[in-house]
Amino acid sequence: MIDADLSRRGFLFGLGSLALMACTGRTFASQLGTISSNVPSAFAHPGLMHTQADFVRMAQKHIRSPWVGSWDLLVASPKATLSYSSAPVSTIYRGRDVTQNFSRLYNECAAMYGMALRWKITGDATYAAKATSMLNGWASTLTSIQGRDRALVSGPQGFELANIAEMLRDYSGFTDGNLASVKNMLRTIFYPISHDLLSNHGGRSPLQINANWYLFNMAAIMAIGILCDDRVLFDEAVGYFKTGNGNGCVMRAAYYMHPGYLCQWQESGRDQPHTMDGIAAMAVVCEMAWHQGVDLYGYDNNRFLAGTEYSAKANVIASGTTYYTVPYVPYQNGVYTWNTFSILKQGDATPCWALIYNHYVNRKGLAAPYSTKKALAIQPEGGDWDFIGYGTLAYTLDAIPTGAAPSGLSGYISAGAVVLSWWGGVYAIDYTVKRSAQAGGPYTTVASGITDLLTYTDTPPAPGTWYYIVTANTPHGESAPSNETAVLTGTHLHTHLPFNNTIGTSAADASSNGHAGTLNGGATWVAGKQGNALSLNGSNGYVALPNQLMDDVADFTVSVWVFWNASRNSERVFDFGAGTDRYLMLTPCASSGVTCFSMTITGVSGERSINGNAALPIGTWVHVAVTLSGSVGTLYVNGLAVGSNTDMFLAPFRIWDSNQNWIGRSQYSSDPYFNGKIDDFRIYHGALSVDDVASLANAP
Structure with missing residues (x-):
């Protein structure tokens, strides 16, 4: 087994509770060119999981529903309190080959984050002072991370510590010297382990290490890069997301695209907690990149959203005690053979869904029905020693006033028929598919009243190139059309x-x-x-x-x-x-x-x-x-x-x-x-x- 037993996962931080060529099945086939084009030369601060605008919003709304639910959980946490006792150690151990003590660090990360967040929202500097004292203690004490599974410390806790320092960097008691010490700790102790995982894969085949390992270490590298204003580290994480040869690459983590843009996650046949760990970690990578002007959420026609929709659907109750079903194809990587979808711990409540739902629905106006259901099912998102996200508080946005038009339409040939998929808008009632024998129309309606999934299989009247668009029926009438996609039929x-x-x-x-x-x-x-x-x-x-x-x-x-x-x-x-x-x-x-x-x-x-x-x-x-x-x-x-x-x-x-x-x-x-x-x-x-x-x- 490559992966450690993460059933008690102590490392999720700051998360919330095609124009395609004709007959491809790719979703805006990955544009793998420039890693971080159109990115400002300087990083924005604060600019990891939270921006200054986020802190202002939280301060304004934390006593209102639904934000107050997460706030109450934060205030009630035994960790986010001034009485929390810190005890840094010089070496953190994780793995079956050592006597483990990694819970000490992730518990203290939960405490530091919670107190820093309380300071940001209320202005009570005693919480900032306590978090600063704890962070300084670790920066001056920790010298190494050891054990077979040390990458499950370098990734999640490296990401967490960078975020805590980013939150405190404008606190007057957190000096330039303090910040420099934290940066040095992250660069010299955490980053080398994360970088080695991405580069050398623990001496194994890249695909034999599961997605959650890579993604948390990518999150750490990106967070350290932003904190330290190091463009090379930031680009390393972005580049791996797009083209990496391990399962942290979005094309490998979101493994198999089913019709209707349901993308099977790499660990879906293993169990649901590990699947959710990977999704949570990819969400934080996307959010941090977003704050620095890089849209990984939308990369390859929202491939990450396709992965979240698949996994959310599989972990939401359809009726009674029965979960929705999802399609599944076998996954084999030389170590694992997962031939069926795993129902182990189905319904996992990892608090990452407020972040995902609010980006795609309330920032972008896209329909994300299953991610929405999952976010609302576990609201308010809390945080304890396992997951310290408080996402309902941190990421909930006001509802977007109008939804997006259909987008991302693509098509491919399967058994001679045209399989279409598209993204919908949040307020759409249903969708209409239209076809033409020539680019730009005129179009003939071939299907209407489509609700879920957003896919349609068409058999055109004759071989040749056929052109398709999709429109939505909304409360305000028919939407603008989607992009046009062309599909070549016949041989x-x-x-x-x-x-x-x-x-x-x-x-x-x-x-x-x-x-x-x-x-x-x-x-x-x-x-x-x-x-x-x-x-x-x-x-x-x-x-x-x-x-x-x-x-x-x-x-x-x-x-x-x-x-x-x-x-x-x-x-x-x-x-x-x-x-x-x-x-x-x-x-x-x-x-x-x-x-x-x-x-x-x-x-x-x-x-x-x-x-x-x-x-x-x-x-x-x-x-x-x-x-x-x-x-x-x-x-x-x-x-x-x-x-x-x-x-x-x-x-x-x-x-x-x-x-x-x-x-x-x-x-x-x-x-x-x-x-x-x-x-x-x-x-x-x-x-x-x-x-x-x-x-x-x-x-x-």
Whole structure:
């Protein structure tokens, strides 16, 4: 087990109780470019979990409902009192390999935060003085954090301590020297552990450490960066959120997007408290970044909201004692295999929901029905030695006067039909889907009265490109339309490499879509099945295709002629992906001894595969094709189906940001290069029929 037992989690701080290319399933496919563009050069202070405007609002509203509920819990807390006894130690231990004392620090963090918050709201400086004395004590005493699970101190408590110092930095009794000492403690004791987790993953595979570990340490790095005015640390956390190779990356933490923008969380098959820990930690990362002008809440078309909606729905009572149900696909990462949604501690009340609900609903005007239900179900949010959030007090905003128009509309093809999803507005009554054969309309209504989920599956009258918008029915009439999304239906060439070149290192794309290949190493031109072909030497020859080659592909067909010179396991006819954790590939002979096509987004243990009935023969031209229609995948050899799998829930677009798209080379550096010839390589949008595949195999 990588993760510690966090059933008594003492580290949540300050939390509250596409225009997409046609046939992708991505939600505004991640724009992974500049990490922190349009960010002011100087950090705003206070600017971690609370701004000065937040403190003013709390002071004004803490005696009014619903804010007063959290305030009463804060005042009643035995920790947020002047009589609390502080006892700093030089070393904090966490992990089964040591005698643990980490509860000492997180209890004192809860106390310091509570007293700092009482000072900010009431102006009673005795609370600031007490919190300052305690913080100074830790800064002058603590020298190290030890134990197997020390990252579960560096992350949550590093984040907490930075927030406490940020709250006290304008207290006259908290001197520049005091602040410098706290910064030094955080930089030299906490940050190195957090940075090492993100960089080295405890010596394990990045995906074998769960999301909550990464996210709390990302929160610590971001908080320390803001407190210390260190742009490098801030950018480290933002960059990991967007492109990190561990489960702190939003694309990995919010693991699988179901229709209607319900995104299955990475730990949903484990238990609900750990799931909520990850969501809580991602919420604080988003909130701190928001206060510094970086919108991670909205990144990749509100992917975090999709994750919160999924998890909130799964943990809210639908009726009686029955929870809402959510869709689920298996999760495997080499250590854990979670094949079903976990009901362990379902209904977990981690106090992070006021923050999430108020951002998306009352800041942005978006509909977040399940996050709203969850926030209201646990209101008022309190804080004890486990969770010291008081979110109803800290994050509740006045209701937004008007909701947003529908937005984020995207569509992809599944089993030949168009699957649409969109975000709604908070005051919408229901939604209407409209379709046109041309960009900009005129549009015809194809569905109306849609309420929940915000998804619709359409079957257009003919193959081609179809254009969609969504409008909302509101108390004030029909809303403005959403963005328009275009979806290509039917079967169409996506890439066609005839390999008929005779010289040079560029393989022309006959589809006119600009997907030319580049020959590398021992890749040459020879006589082929028809005309010329690509010859690969089995040692370093391969063809590289453009980045993000199949980011816009859902249902698909790959068709290729293969001449295999000599049998070696794990060679690749093609392998498209971004490393050994996410790819789609075809091998003429897997370790099982048969032809195999596989896709994964969690490494080899998570592969969804279609196995043939034998390895490809050597010394002869063979036609091979793979099709995917919805969740049904089929493998063909010489026009005949030799294998199928009806549980292929992955699709090329779910691999996201593929930048290693190769013919003849594997994502795994230890696998051999392909030794043989390749001819007439084709990718189609859409799944070709059995007869169409046979026609390709039997063509002259």
